[in-house]
Amino acid sequence: MSQTVEIQRQPDDAAARVKAVSAVTTFGPEAPLQLDCGVSLSPFTIAYETYGTLNVDKSNVVLICHALTGDQHVASRHPITGKPGGWWPMMVGPGLPIDTDRYFVICQNVIGGCMGTTGPKDIDPGTGKPYGLSFPVITIGDMVRAQAMLLDRLGIKDIFCVIGGSMGGMQVLQWATAYPERVFSAIPIATAARHSAQNIAFHEVGRQAIMADPEWHAGAYLDGETSPAKGLAVARMAAHITYLSEAALHRKFGRNLQNRDKVTYGFDADFQIESYLRYQGSTFVDRFDANSYLYITRAMDYFDLAADCGGVLANAFKGTKTRFCVVSFTSDWLFPTSDNRQIVHALNAAAANVSFVEIDTDKGHDAFLLDEPEMFATLKGFIGAAAERRGLK
Numbered sequence: 001m002s003q004t005v006e007i008q009r010q011p012d013d014a015a016a017r018v019k020a021v022s023a024v025t026t027f028g029p030e031a032p033l034q035l036d037c038g039v040s041l042s043p044f045t046i047a048y049e050t051y052g053t054l055n056v057d058k059s060n061v062v063l064i065c066h067a068l069t070g071d072q073h074v075a076s077r078h079p080i081t082g083k084p085g086g087w088w089p090m091m092v093g094p095g096l097p098i099d100t101d102r103y104f105v106i107c108q109n110v111i112g113g114c115m116g117t118t119g120p121k122d123i124d125p126g127t128g129k130p131y132g133l134s135f136p137v138i139t140i141g142d143m144v145r146a147q148a149m150l151l152d153r154l155g156i157k158d159i160f161c162v163i164g165g166s167m168g169g170m171q172v173l174q175w176a177t178a179y180p181e182r183v184f185s186a187i188p189i190a191t192a193a194r195h196s197a198q199n200i201a202f203h204e205v206g207r208q209a210i211m212a213d214p215e216w217h218a219g220a221y222l223d224g225e226t227s228p229a230k231g232l233a234v235a236r237m238a239a240h241i242t243y244l245s246e247a248a249l250h251r252k253f254g255r256n257l258q259n260r261d262k263v264t265y266g267f268d269a270d271f272q273i274e275s276y277l278r279y280q281g282s283t284f285v286d287r288f289d290a291n292s293y294l295y296i297t298r299a300m301d302y303f304d305l306a307a308d309c310g311g312v313l314a315n316a317f318k319g320t321k322t323r324f325c326v327v328s329f330t331s332d333w334l335f336p337t338s339d340n341r342q343i344v345h346a347l348n349a350a351a352a353n354v355s356f357v358e359i360d361t362d363k364g365h366d367a368f369l370l371d372e373p374e375m376f377a378t379l380k381g382f383i384g385a386a387a388e389r390r391g392l393k
């Protein structure tokens with residue numbers, strides 16, 4: 001039996017600029033999720049948050065797609081870390097580029113995730129135990145199909161704007177090509193139409209770190225209440241380096257020592273950068289599930305938008321009426337400008353309506369999460385102009 005439960009209203013949070021409504025929707029046996037791997041997933045649950053007010057004709061929906069380790073708490077206090085304001089506090093709120101006085105914002109935790117949407121840590125109704133590695137392998141297409149089912153459930157046909165960075169950008173591209181008639185405007189940020197060999201390689205390093213942890217137990221760690229925290233932390237440490245840039249590492253840390261005057265001739269965290277990475281790894285394991293990390297990185301690896309279109313990316317966008325704004329960052333070496341430009345070239349070849357901006361910054365890939373005034377100004381302008389075209393008040 002399918003049902004939707006609004007589970008909480010965001011408590012007063014001085015740092016939150018807008019009230020969030022958190023909800024979970026469960027899809028029963030009558031509405032299975034048909035996965036690309038051939039499995040029908042049922043039942044399954046989607047956890048999501050909304051901000052702002054849906055207008056009468058349901059034409060003001062902004063769908064925000066999160067990145068690899070993000071979640072639905074885009075502009076609200078994180079329930080595990082307690083960090084206020086969400087992961088995109090400068091983007092979402094009253095008067096901000098995604099203006100919650102004007103738009104109805106939806107952000108869903110992806111399928112395979114660990115923040116309320118069904119994923120490998122949840123109970124498999126067939127066995128009564130956590131899925132672990134018996135959870136089916138999921139794709140970006142599956143994530144978007146699940147999101148579309150939620151929008152259908154909410155009676156929302158059209159999306160005014162779909163936006164996201166990194167893996168969120170992959171979902172944006174998937175939305176615009178799988179459901180072109182539903183997407184008025186699309187903003188893929190710091191992303192690619194297919195995952196590069198280098199990026200698959202980094203993901204494989206992370207996965208091997210998790211699997212090498214003796215506490216991983218072939219993915220069944222929840223049965224024994226163990227946790228491959230060390231492996232997951234190493235995976236995050238390696239990945240975190242890729243989210244920054246050499247210039248940013250140099251600017252923030254250089255070769256500075258951590259709370260000491262000289263090196264110790266040992267393997268303690270002598271350097272600030274070591275201490276910083278250890279901190280990033282150890283805090284990450286508190287908020288993320290190791291098996292979810294395996295599944296979601298795999299989904300990114302499999303992403304190749306042109307593959308089903310004879311290898312020609314432009315074919316994926318044939319006939320599109322969606323307005324695109326593609327954003328990249330000069331110092332992003334994970335999803336470099338060249339990857340983003342390929343999307344723009346394909347859109348041009350399909351005679352699509354597309355704008356492109358490369359933001360000059362030394363902050364690397366995760367610049368999209370940080371204070372980048374040029375990005376905010378560009379997106380405020382683009383989204384505002386699209387809203388006028390759409391006739392939104």
Ligand SMILES: CC(=O)SCCNC(=O)CCNC(=O)[C@H](O)C(C)(C)COP(=O)(O)OP(=O)(O)OC[C@H]1O[C@@H](n2cnc3c(N)ncnc32)[C@H](O)[C@@H]1OP(=O)(O)O
Pocket residue numbers: 066067068069070071087165168243244252258272273275276277279366369370
């Ligand atoms: C789109 C999505 O879905 S987002 C998903 C979830 N969010 C993320 O993945 C964000 C992950 N990335 C980060 O947090 C990053 O740090 C970045 C790349 C965004 C950079 O953010 P910045 O604001 O520049 O923060 P910075 O990288 O300096 O890290 C600050 C933290 O490191 C800690 N830190 C800084 N130096 C050191 C050090 N020498 N030793 C130990 N810890 C240190 C700070 O105390 C601070 O801790 P806090 O986060 O608990 O306050």
Ligand SMILES: N[C@@H](CCO)C(=O)O
Pocket residue numbers: 067068069070166167243366
């Ligand atoms: N740092 C972000 C973006 C990575 O692509 C995350 O962990 O989701």
